[in-house]
Amino acid sequence: MGRLDGRVVIVTGAARGQGEQEARLFAAEGAKVLLADVLDDRGEALAKELAEELGADTARYVHLDVSQEADWSTAVATAKEAFGKLDGLVNNAGILRFNELVSTPLAEFQQVVQVNQVGAFLGMKAVIPELEAAGGGTIVNTASYTALSGMSFLTSYAATKAAIVAMTRVAAMELAGKGIRVNAMCPGAIDTPxxxxxxxxxxxxxxxxxxxxxxxxxxxxxxxxxGRPEEVARLALFLSCEDSSYITGQPFVIDGGWLSGVPGFSAS
Incomplete structure (x- = not known):
């Protein structure tokens, strides 16, 4: 018995990194997974691999630019067509740009906002009616350590991740009565591209x-x-299964203790 038996989950940014490990783990735990990304070759290959290993109805791939509302409509329709319903989302897709605040072009800032913040917003908006129709479900948003602690050269990225934490709290309050739990992960440095x-x-x-x-x-x-991407995947699994049944609206830091402070020198 898997911890996600009978669940249907969309994972965005699923072609590599954290999203890939989340898709692999969710499928191994019994979920039917719709892998979504803009890296079509990698995403299609991973979906094919999972289907061959775990069953033909385990995984599908769909092209999804999370900043485009029409793409979200297609992704949700694909999940329903392939698996009959939808009751989970892992909003993993995102981009990172390093730049000093005064040197950040407006276009760059807006690009990061469009993918990270607007993408998470559109994802929640698109799946909520389906989760409600399924009798409840889970949304796991990917925020960041930088949503809770400042870091130089990350104005645009940190702003979007802080917004994701705030949206998570609001969504959790609005959706609790519908059986939908919404939580956020705040990874520190994770070994991904x-x-x-x-x-x-x-x-x-x-x-x-x-x-x-x-x-x-x-x-x-x-x-x-x-950190390792599979460690973040295990947190996403926890927040998507019954092990976390009384948890909603929370940001979960997974950073090896980084938010606690930078290690000093030994007194010995």
Whole structure:
């Protein structure tokens, strides 16, 4: 018995990184998963792999630009056509841009808002009627450590992630009476292409890059390492299953203790 048996869940940004691990784990736990992304080749390959491993009706892929309302309508319709209903969403898709506040072009700021903040808003808006029709369900929004703590050069990103936490709280209050729980994850540094773009660079030395990243987070994070995407996936699973049945409207920090403070030097 899986913890998501009988559930149908959309996972956005599912072609790689956290979204990929969420899709893999949800499918392994019995869910039927609609993988959604703009990386069509990778997304289609992953959906095919999951279907071959776990059953033909386990996974489907749909192209979804989360900033486009029409794409959301198509995704919801695809989930219903493929699996008969919809009762879960993991709003994972997002983008990251580094820039000093005064150097951030308006177009760049608006792009991040459109994908991260508007994308999460449109996703919730699109799925809520279907979750209500299914008798209830869960929404897991992906915010960030930066929604709760300042970080230089991340004005646009932090602003969108703080907005996601706020929207999560409002949605949880509005939807509690309909049996729909809404929570947010606030990851710190996670070893994905977003935080470590060298993973996508064919000319990069993977060993040197990995060691440089590991060395940075050994200094910054109390647990002494960067997070793994499968660890975030396990939190998404917890928030999507009955283990969290009395939890809604909450931001869950998963950052190896980073929000607690930067480690100091030993007194010994």
């Amino acid at each position: 977003m935080t470590n773009p060298a993973q996508l660079d064919p000319d990069a030395d993977p060993e040197a890059t990995s060691e440089a990243v590991a060395g940075l987070y050994r200094k910054l994070v109390p647990m002494g390492r960067i």
